[in-house]
Amino acid sequence: MPQDPSPFESSSLDPENLDEAVWENDARSERDIAHDVVARVLARAGTALDEGDTRHSAHDGDQFDLEERSALRRVVGLSTELEDVTEVEYRKLRLERVVLVGLYTKGTTLDAEISLRELAALAETAGSEVLDGILQRRGTPDPGTYLGSGKARELAELVARVGADTVIVDGELGASQRRALEDIIKVKVIDRTALILDIFAQHAKSREGKAQVELAQLEYLLPRLRGWGESMSRQAGGQVGGAGAGMGSRGPGETKIELDRRRIRNRMAKLRREIAAMKPARDTKRxxxxxxxxxxxxxxxxxxxxxxxxxxxxxxxxxxxxxxxxxxxxxxxxxxxxxxxxxxxxxxxxxxxxxxxxxxxxxxxxxxxxxxxxxxxxxxxxxxxxxxxxxxxxxxxxxxxxxxxxxxxxxxxxxxxxxxxxxxxxxxxxxxxxxxxxxxxxxxxxxxxxxxxxxxLPRPGVFVDVVVPYSRGDLISRVHEHGEIEAIEHVAEGTSVRGRVDADLATELQAASVR
Incomplete structure (x- = not known):
């Protein structure tokens, strides 16, 4: 039976076009691999989150915090068109529908798949529904759109087809790259860093934790502020409506985006002071x-x-x-x-x-x-x-x-x-x-x-053989807690202890010893 000719033996190709045929074959192979990877990610096979519900043991207690955290989580199936929406239901409205984008410049396809699985798990933890994804291999990220204009248009078509409202990129986007992608795709675009910061903001409970998360979010936001329209207009520099500082104070003023940057810097400085003020309490306990x-x-x-x-x-x-x-x-x-x-x-x-x-x-x-x-x-x-x-x-x-x-x-x-x-x-x-x-x-x-x-664990370094009077039971208690006792005996003068303790306790024991 005659065999089908290979692509390289086809009569339509001459030696000059051989390199182009090899490139097209490799490109098809890369596309097939990328589609297979995304399919496995969407199937949630072997992802960063274990399959099934959280597993608890008898050691985990009543888990009241888990009930509180789950109470306001967004869920599938609630419509925004309810006639009577309670506050809790409003905060549990439709999951954000996201498309994932992965780009890898080095490593294997397996590395890219594991990273994309982790991004899917992060998206689900943040309260999103993963609809689809794109995986691309290229030498370096495109400085303009991160993916390149062709792949960005392909992503825009995918987003429109599945009805997604957010795109999550498995990497860190520059401010201009994010703006360029949003202009092409017409939906919100965030990167891996913004996604992790969002999860931290949801899960922080303590005062210190909330301040730390807010500081990290502001540091991320500051270079990525985007202004348009009124945001780029000048604030009044002179008298407005008869009020103002009058002569000598008139000038161009600052734009709204400059004002926002100044407010963010002031807030960051305040948060740093608050976090620094909380540190001594932790140091004191330590x-x-x-x-x-x-x-x-x-x-x-x-x-x-x-x-x-x-x-x-x-x-x-x-x-x-x-x-x-x-x-x-x-x-x-x-x-x-x-x-x-x-x-x-x-x-x-x-x-x-x-x-x-x-x-x-x-x-x-x-x-x-x-x-x-x-x-x-x-x-x-x-x-x-x-x-x-x-x-x-x-x-x-x-x-x-x-x-x-x-x-x-x-x-x-x-x-x-x-x-x-x-x-x-x-x-x-x-x-x-x-x-x-x-x-x-x-x-x-x-x-x-x-x-x-x-x-x-480090062991006590000083050997002691002392008799501690019965009036210093506190020292014996500390030996039990922090030392290693080789022998202990109750005698007429007090408690005879032989063992190893730290240097400070050894000094106190020697000072209190009756022999």
């Missing part, structure tokens, strides 16, 4: 723990890796657990003990993500310092994620931006072991040291992790 020689452990890691679930499993804290990205913004510190009775603190910190906006790292620096001041970092990784190595790399990149983390001991904890691929777990175990495989949901590996934390 200093009190240091004075009492209480070791500090920070639970850090990628967003939605299960850090809050792990904190609950380790301590029974009952903090908020939600199947969403950046569910935790306000750090939670809980006091617990090692199996041998030593007291230490566990801090649940804000999660990280690839290409975490610089504005957020700077605004949340006071919160992230909790990691830099700890004695041990429990680095939680989502074992069910298709690219756990990428998560580890992204988190360590943020660690380097915080500074002062390099010399702190680190335990890598592969969470969600009940849903993870054994081959992925084995691969991470080969590449990393001090890896512990756990499941905060089922309790698998929790006991081994607790023992590893106890072994990694």
């Amino acid at each position: 200093a009190a723990r240091n004075k009492n020689a209480i070791p500090a452990v920070s639970i850090a890691g990628y967003t939605n890796a299960g850090k809050s679930s792990l904190l609950n499993a380790l301590t029974g804290a009952g903090v908020l657990v939600e199947n969403a990205l950046f569910a935790t913004l306000d750090p939670t510190v809980r006091r617990t003990t090692t199996p041998d009775g030593r007291v230490y603190t566990l801090a649940d910190t804000v999660g990280f993500v690839r290409n975490l906006p610089t504005q957020l790292v700077e605004a949340f620096r006071s919160t992230l310092e909790e990691v830099a001041d700890s004695d041990l970092i429990v680095h939680v990784v989502d074992g069910s994620h298709p690219d756990p190595e990428g998560q580890i790399s992204a988190v360590r990149t943020v660690f380097s931006e915080i500074g002062g983390v390099e010399d702190i001991p680190e335990l890598v904890v592969l969470n969600k072991a009940d849903m993870a691929d054994p081959e992925v777990i084995a691969r991470v175990q080969r590449r990393e040291i001090n890896v512990y495989v756990v499941s905060a949901h089922t309790g698998q590996g929790i006991r081994e992790l607790l023992e590893a934390i106890a072994d990694a």
Whole structure:
């Protein structure tokens, strides 16, 4: 049976057109790959959010915060044409309908797919409905429209066809690029940074967290202000309607956009002062723990890796657990003990993500310092994620931006072991040291992790062998809390203690000792 000629053997092509045929074939291949990637993203297969509802265990408590957060979330199916719309229903109106745009200049198609999956998960966490997407590979982003004029027109057609009202770009757009895309597509365009900032604004609860998020949003907004019409007109510089400062005060005035910039800068300066004023309270609490020689452990890691679930499993804290990205913004510190009775603190910190906006790292620096001041970092990784190595790399990149983390001991904890691929777990175990495989949901590996934390905590450095009078029971209590007791005995003069404690406590014990 005769075979069909290959494209390169076709009589319509001569050697001069061979390069063009190869390029067209590669372009078709890239388009097919891009469509397959977007189809998998829309099918939500293996995305950054686990399939199904949030899974809770007995350690998670009543989760009242989760009920409060879910109460005002936008949902599918509510119409804006209701005759009688309550305030709650109004705030739960139609989901924003979005189209995703991904552009990758390096790396593999799998890397681009994982990034686009994460963008879809971010969009859903923000309260959007993902309708479709476009993935493009090109050498460099177009300086004018980010995608190039042809792909931008293709995107405009897609947006009009599916009825989307927002486009989310998986990258950071310049102000001119965003304006150019909006002019072509005719709907709102936001980038990955703006999307993450929106999620942070929804989830911040504490006064400090809200101030940090607002500062990050204003830093992002300032260079992206767009003015037109009256925004570009001058404010009155002289007398208006008989009022004003009169002679010597007349001038061109400032435009509305200049006025907006000045107000934003003033607000940013005020927020920085407020955040700086909140820092001493956090430092005081940290200093009190240091004075009492209480070791500090920070639970850090990628967003939605299960850090809050792990904190609950380790301590029974009952903090908020939600199947969403950046569910935790306000750090939670809980006091617990090692199996041998030593007291230490566990801090649940804000999660990280690839290409975490610089504005957020700077605004949340006071919160992230909790990691830099700890004695041990429990680095939680989502074992069910298709690219756990990428998560580890992204988190360590943020660690380097915080500074002062390099010399702190680190335990890598592969969470969600009940849903993870054994081959992925084995691969991470080969590449990393001090890896512990756990499941905060089922309790698998929790006991081994607790023992590893106890072994990694700093131990008291001074040996004491003293007899403390019965009137100084407070010192004995501190030895039980913060020291390691080898032997304890009640004698006529007082309590005989032999063991190891920190230097300050050792000095007090020696001073109080009756022999």
